Amino acid sequence: EVQLVESGGGLVQPGGSLKVSCAASGFTFSSYSMNWVRQAPGKGLEWVSYISSTSSTTYYADSVKGRFTISRDNAKNSLYLQMNSLRAGDTAVYYCARDGNSYFEYWGHGTLVTVSS
Amino acid sequence: QSVLTQPPSVSAAPGQKVTISCSGGSSNIGNNYVSWYQQLPGTAPKLLISENNKRPSGIPDRFSGSKSGTSATLGITGLQTGDEADYYCGTWDNSLSGRVFGGGTKLTVL
Numbered sequence: 442e443v444q445l446v447e448s449g450g451g452l453v454q455p456g457g458s459l460k461v462s463c464a465a466s467g468f469t470f471s472s473y474s475m476n477w478v479r480q481a482p483g484k485g486l487e488w489v490s491y492i493s494s495t496s497s498t499t500y501y502a503d504s505v506k507g508r509f510t511i512s513r514d515n516a517k518n519s520l521y522l523q524m525n526s527l528r529a530g531d532t533a534v535y536y537c538a539r540d541g542n543s544y545f546e547y548w549g550h551g552t553l554v555t556v557s558s
Numbered sequence: 559q560s561v562l563t564q565p566p567s568v569s570a571a572p573g574q575k576v577t578i579s580c581s582g583g584s585s586n587i588g589n590n591y592v593s594w595y596q597q598l599p600g601t602a603p604k605l606l607i608s609e610n611n612k613r614p615s616g617i618p619d620r621f622s623g624s625k626s627g628t629s630a631t632l633g634i635t636g637l638q639t640g641d642e643a644d645y646y647c648g649t650w651d652n653s654l655s656g657r658v659f660g661g662g663t664k665l666t667v668l
Contacts, residue, residue: 488648536602546608
């Protein structure tokens with residue numbers, strides 16, 4: 442059974458940094474591209490970032506480019522999102538999602554990041 | 559303002575059929591596959607339809623997807639109260655070099 446479990450969310454001050462993680466199991470993690478998708482409270486879904494299976498290719502939404510960095514450790518079956526220069530508008534539930542080449546095939550339960558003073 | 563346009567809400571009675579539209583442009587829907595996601599209240603999104611019209615294992619055939627030009631449609635027949643959820647369309651946008659979603663449609667089963 443495919444499982445994606447996010448962790449690392451919490452309260453951070455504006456301008457601060459936070460790193461969220463996603464632990465994958467139930468599939469060969471190193472064979473799949475991965476994504477981060479976020480959802481602000483009461484709002485819709487927003488794709489954040491993509492990383493290929495070998496980390497050779499990454500993409501970012503314009504809203505986070507230059508501030509967020511996606512990475513992965515295939516030996517640890519883990520996906521990460523380093524978030525710097527956080528703003529109130531980054532407050533959201535952050536989901537990791539396995540890539541299906543043109544769709545998000547499996548989703549984790551999400552981790553809440555709150556940016557507030 | 560989402561790149562893809564969905565109606566904010568739709569409603570229908572149990573047992574009836576409903577369609578949810580998703581409108582885009584040539585840089586997204588017009589040249590890429592569309593997928594659909596169901597988000598039940600308080601839960602994570604779940605894949606409903608991939609590659610315009612493919613249902614993953616375990617998704618009932620009451621759910622269907624189609625695409626024509628720069629628009630896509632999700633159809634749900636035999637509505638059940640358990641179908642009440644937010645529904646999102648998604649695709650790749652060539653101009654943005656990234657994935658995009660519609661703003662979401664809240665389905666109410668009256």
